[in-house]
Amino acid sequence: MNAHLKMDKPDDRNRLDDMAQGLLGTAMDRPEGPLKVTGTATYAHEAHQPGMLHGVLVRATIARGTLDGVEAAAVEKMPGVRKVMWGDKFLRNPAQGTANKAPVQGSSEIYYIGQPVALVVADSFEAARHGAQSLELRMTAGTAVPDAKADGVAVERPEKKQSSMGDLKAAMQDAAFTVDQRYTTPGHNSAPMEPHSAIAWWDGDQLTLHASNQMLKYNVNEVADSLGIDPENVHLLAPYVGGGFGSKLGISPDAVAAALAAKELGVPVSVMLTRQQVFENVMRRSETAQDFQLAADKDGVLRGIGHTARVSQLPDESFAEPVTQATPFLYKGENRETHMEIVRVNQTCAGSVRAPGEAVGLTALEIAMDELAVATGIDPVELRKRNIPDRSPGEDKPFSSHKLAEALDDGAAIFGWADRKKGATDGEWLIGYGMSSAARVNMIGESHARVTLNPDGTLLIETDMTDIGTGTYAILTQIAGEMLGVPQDRIETRLGDSKLPKSAGSGGSWGASSAGSSVYMACEKLRQTIAAKLNCDEGDLTLKDGTATFANKQTPLTDLVGDAPMVVEGAIEPGKTQKDFRQATFGSFFCEVGVNSVTGEVRLRRMHGSFAAGRILNAKTARSQCLGGMTFGIGMALTEELIQDTRDGHLVNHDLAEYHIPVNADVPQLSVNFIAERDPYANPMQAKGIGELGICGAGAAIINAIYDATGVRVRDLPATMDKILPGLPDV
């Protein structure tokens, strides 16, 4: 049986609200949680195979040029070393999200310092690493562009990424209040806890890869295309993924290198990136330079917005950080300019890092909005409310559902925004308060799942969807349990196997809605089948704790299934509701910071986020996503910065000692509240994405609070002490 839905019409039946199991939306523990906390969940590098060898990648040490040869013989003589490999199939960089084909390949052209150009395979990881460190590369240096900010760099302005509406220049001239500023954000790395790794083995022409990936449907094709084999012959397994944040959307160089070596040597080969390689080989978020122009009338209502963003990228990569993504729809203004500029550099590939676009674009916009609030003297919450549009102004589309005003009011009330004191101090610490809006585009991708109701009343859910630490195992279990009235302990969810029905994968905050909807569709069909057996309408059927109830008559599910399992493949695919409506999630952030008046050190004291993301599927995992997003926001505002040496483009701080993600002491008590919302245009569950919303704009609240505390406006992130010091009073 099949059940397929193309989302062409809104679904406002809110069917999940009629269900009886009481499992969905609760803070149910993750079913796989015990495996993870006891160290028994097998992450990519842990599925050791008999006779497995270890490979370590070798980095190029020039920014541009050619690799003319490698001194393989010397290394192959080293104890434990089996093979040195390089060649035209090595990946220059990971595949971009949903690329579905191989990225640029080949060892002989070098494009950045850190490019993995060779592999040393040995009996042990240690021997392989020593071999890799000892391998001499014969390289000829070419001319590199190491510094995206150098004077006179060539700038691309792709036509498709420019848009104009009305007359912004005139609007700026006529405006009662304007903001005209440049904001800059540095590069970021997602630094997931689990390094990118893969174990490959071949059975004839069948390749099995145990890897750490977010989107198996695409990853299979990327592997196949890279190796020049039929996708049918690739079996990808990623049952547990130790964090991705976009860095595992596409396959990374380890996977292809492992497959090549396993083929060559005829045994399983594992390749794991070292932490330094995760920084150098895997996607960085591009640094951005963003020029904002805001033109407001005397009431603070925007008449115009200009947003020009410059990002950097390797040659021949199509991805450009979509910095301006939220600008067209967030605030009013009939005169608009949005422009994207791309500089080609010889640096680590730029790609998706949690919430590409809004993470940095909205952060800059929300700092600019704070500057407008200061200029107009209007409370920043009120200013934002005055600027909420009825339709998406830059796209001329209606909104599917819009809860920004509610999120602003809710956040302000919970935080106690109205009670904040101007000029408060705590010893040496200057106290300040700041807020910002949150917004992130919402979407689904085509997704399939198989749901099996067994004769013994147990349920099996199967899809190639991944759980990257987000809670997919939990929410799919809950959706099916709720729809079919089956308790959690009778449900098994299997994920992360490319032989299972193809899902959208985890990424762009679409995983839960897409994979969840496919499970929902299958379950709805199963409900109809059960109803038919009871001769009733599906709508009149109550399923709870393994029992079907209709007209006061109770029948155990086991009696209804019969001898053969009932199997349905459900599918969802985006349709008109995605194209014709602006779907987005919204929220608000409020925070209190302390700025040390002697040193300029900033410490966050408390932070709250209120979010509207449609139906909440699991209260605990949803909250955790928001906490994690806000923590990324803290890092963006205060500490995180990829330092690139402008002389050769190499990543200077490529480890967790010097790339400063926030540690526990940097993260005070955070609170999260969800606004009730059902978005009928999103999908039949009325749920929306939540994985990225918590970071979008979060950093701006902190930057704005620093201004409130000190009068220092930081426009170049992160707000490290050196940027605040010059504005502090003498000691």
Added chain:
Amino acid sequence: MKPFDYIRADSTTHATRAAGQGANFIAGGTNLLDLMKLEVMAPHKLVDINRLDLHQITEVDGGLRIGALVSNSDLAADMTVRKQYPVLSEALLAGASGQLRNKATTGGNLLQRTRCYYFYDTAMPCNKREPGTGCQAMEGATRLHAILGTSDACIASHPSDMAVAMRLLDAVVEIESAGGAVRSVPLSEFYRLPGQTPHIETVLEPSDLIIAVTLPAPAKGAQTYRKVRDRASYAFAMVSVAARVQMDEGTITDAALAFGGIGSQPWRNPAVEKALIGQKPSPELFAKAADILLADAKPQKDNAFKVPLTRRTLIATLKELCGKDAA
């Protein structure tokens, strides 16, 4: 990691005899192992000293003798240290993380290498790692780097917090060399300025083993350790100030100051202290002290902020220790 021989020493004589050119002692390993994995250090032999009887803290001559293998956690928690040398306890607790401090030892902490990014990357020229290759940090990324005591061959900073407090406390390093001779070197003479030989960081000879650090009897006055860093924990100092000030009837009768994060070694400048002693605290006096300290500062582009930062932190620390009279 380059293959190496491993020897577990069962006595200090065994340890010093087994060591020598190209060998390294391993204590907590929290710095050495990281550097070996990256092949920044590639000893052919490791002499494990963890079984040696160097784990005691004992009171001697009114002072304290700290075995070289006392962990940073144990030292920070020691009651005598907390009562008599609080600056040391504060400095230790401001360093690294709980896990690292459990492993890190007193001897290893003194000898931890710089965190200069280029030192850590074997593809980069670095005079400290490979003498004569050049200093890639110069004109590069230098947020972590020193502004005092540098040379045109190396601008690296010494990263330790503990050593800054020990410098303040006039600690003395007890060293046993091959053959069993033991000598004592004041910490003030233990480190060497980089000059043209930044790879030679201390007066230790290849087989020399630190067996203890001794602290003289506690000096009078209020002590504090203030560390300024880029995140609330688990980050090296941008600047740190260890200070002790003794006041009598509104006059500074004794003062000691040591600094971290800004020097090529744990930094102390007697002229700064001399300028304070015998004076009444005042903003002008503190400013003068800062002027003396920073007179020879040679900042790079990225770490120029350390000059005003050090100045402000020093003044605030002195204000705090001198009490209300300073206002």
